[in-house]
Amino acid sequence: MKPILSILLFVCLGLAAAAGIGFYPSFTFTPVVRDDEQQGFDQELVIKFSHVVAENTPKGLAAQRFAQLVKEKTNGRVKVEVFPNGVLYNESDEFEALNRGDVQMIAPAFSNVSEVVPAFAAWDVPFAFLSNEALQEAFDGDIGRRLFAKLDKEHMVGMAYWGNGFRQITSNKDRCFIPRTSRA
Incomplete structure (x- = not known):
């Protein structure tokens, strides 16, 4: 009978030790550490991209292509919403909007x-x-x-x-004349 009692006591002590070690974190009052960067990792990330030119310009087409490539390369996890024609912000406001975080991308001149x-x-x-x-x-x-x-x-x-082509002094005439501001 003594050997059975010894074995039973040994098993009970082993279970108590395993429970104490296994559940030890729940016995403490310290908060569980979480990785904030991983929260919402499975959700779609949206990037607002504002620019001030039309969709059919080189910059507008490039912005649309960029959004398409980002969607493809991230398997739809990242979505770039393109806002052309200054619909969100005009040229003078887009830098402030970027600094405030109202948009995440701009394509200024x-x-x-x-x-x-x-x-x-x-x-x-x-x-x-x-x-x-x-x-x-x-x-x-x-x-x-x-x-x-x-x-x-x-x-x-x-x-x-993003280059947008050369823009030098041009005219629809053979010559370009610049008027004088005063006559000598």
């Missing part, structure tokens, strides 16, 4: 970015680039990286440069 980061005016210097290829090389090279780095100070991230 370089002249508008230069109001926030003056060095971006370099892209608008007439005749600075001999060809579209030279411009693309500058976008992808050291100049482009340095200008994107300046956006960090404004709490923005530059993702890509």
Whole structure:
């Protein structure tokens, strides 16, 4: 009889120890640690992308293509909602909207970015680039990286440069004349 009692006592002590060790976290009063970044991980992520040009322009078409690629590459988990024609914000308001988090992406003209980061005016210097290829090389090279780095100070991230073609002084005439403001 003694061996059975010893075995039973040994089993009971083993079960008590296992229960104490196994349920130990529930005996404490410390909160359970949660990873906040993982909450809602299975939900769709929506990015609002505002720009001020029409859908059928190069920038408008690029924005639509970007939204399509993001949807495909994330299997629909990330959705980019494109708002063209300044329907959400005009040129002067889109940077504030971005900083407030009302939109997550904008595609401003370089002249508008230069109001926030003056060095971006370099892209608008007439005749600075001999060809579209030279411009693309500058976008992808050291100049482009340095200008994107300046956006960090404004709490923005530059993702890509979208060229919109050359815009120099043009006219529908053979010659372009600039009127004098005063006669000598």
